Amino acid sequence: MSTTGESLSTQDEVTAEIGAVQQRYRDDVAAGRQHTVDTLLDFPPYRSSELRHPTKDPHLVDPETIELVSPAFGHWEVAPIEADLTNRHVGGEPQGQRMVVTGRVLDGNGRPVRHQLVELWQANAGGRYIHQRDRHPAPLDPNFTGAGRVITDDEGRYRFTTIKPGAYPWRNHLNAWRPAHIHFSIFGNAFTQRLVTQMYFPDDPLFALDPIYQSIPDQKARDRLIATYDHELTTPEWALGFRWDIVVDGPQATWFEQDGDQA
Numbered sequence: 001m002s003t004t005g006e007s008l009s010t011q012d013e014v015t016a017e018i019g020a021v022q023q024r025y026r027d028d029v030a031a032g033r034q035h036t037v038d039t040l041l042d043f044p045p046y047r048s049s050e051l052r053h054p055t056k057d058p059h060l061v062d063p064e065t066i067e068l069v070s071p072a073f074g075h076w077e078v079a080p081i082e083a084d085l086t087n088r089h090v091g092g093e094p095q096g097q098r099m100v101v102t103g104r105v106l107d108g109n110g111r112p113v114r115h116q117l118v119e120l121w122q123a124n125a126g127g128r129y130i131h132q133r134d135r136h137p138a139p140l141d142p143n144f145t146g147a148g149r150v151i152t153d154d155e156g157r158y159r160f161t162t163i164k165p166g167a168y169p170w171r172n173h174l175n176a177w178r179p180a181h182i183h184f185s186i187f188g189n190a191f192t193q194r195l196v197t198q199m200y201f202p203d204d205p206l207f208a209l210d211p212i213y214q215s216i217p218d219q220k221a222r223d224r225l226i227a228t229y230d231h232e233l234t235t236p237e238w239a240l241g242f243r244w245d246i247v248v249d250g251p252q253a254t255w256f257e258q259d260g261d262q263a
């Protein structure tokens with residue numbers, strides 16, 4: 001069960017563990033036993049979650065005053081160019097499949113969450129992040145940094161132009177690969193409200209094998225993380241279109257990372 005040296009588990013072992021945990025979850029649901037969290041924070045197939053997950057119940061604390069009123073972002077602080085990850089470098093455009101990702105940020109009643117900072121970060125087309133800890137032998141792209149941000153409009157809409165990220169390996173177990181994904185953050189009106197999640201792409205063959213995606217026990221909640229290909233949004237000769245709404249609360253809420261998650 002170690003994550004080091006020669007004792008890494010195989011994918012088959014991890015897949016079997018995922019299946020066993022999810023079977024217990026389905027049994028609990030069938031038996032009417034209540035689940036209070038959407039994510040299985042202590043999810044042994046996701047090895048490092050065993051070390052990082054909270055071991056105590058959370059305590060509600062009052063945020064300090066400054067945290068209730070800051071930060072406030074306006075259009076004047078976030079330039080339109082920051083929503084386009086393909087034209088940020090004077091050397092040229094990044095490699096990869098150009099695409100537009102757009103959608104709405106909504107509350108649990110379907111109302112738009114207006115004028116909120118939406119941030120995105122992602123690997124390049126080869127599955128590589130510009131990060132000290134990402135040293136796997138895929139090329140960095142000198143024309144791609146992989147971060148963008150935008151403010152939602154009056155209808156809660158956001159829109160990014162970027163390239164499709166590649167899948168990448170990580171060392172959870174032998175031959176572990178993350179499905180292609182984009183990280184999203186919704187800042188809200190205060191530091192205490194920040195929500196972080198991941199968007200995936202339809203029909204990724206790695207879904208069933210990924211302990212992070214599979215740590216969300218409910219299939220419907222997992223499905224809500226997958227963008228929809230939208231041919232109406234696709235632009236001839238230029239970019240594919242994907243649509244993905246983010247729901248910040250309520251029964252249809254998007255899954256958000258808890259303390260201890262990362263990816």
Ligand SMILES: [Fe+2]
Pocket residue numbers: 123181183263
């Ligand atoms: Fe990632």
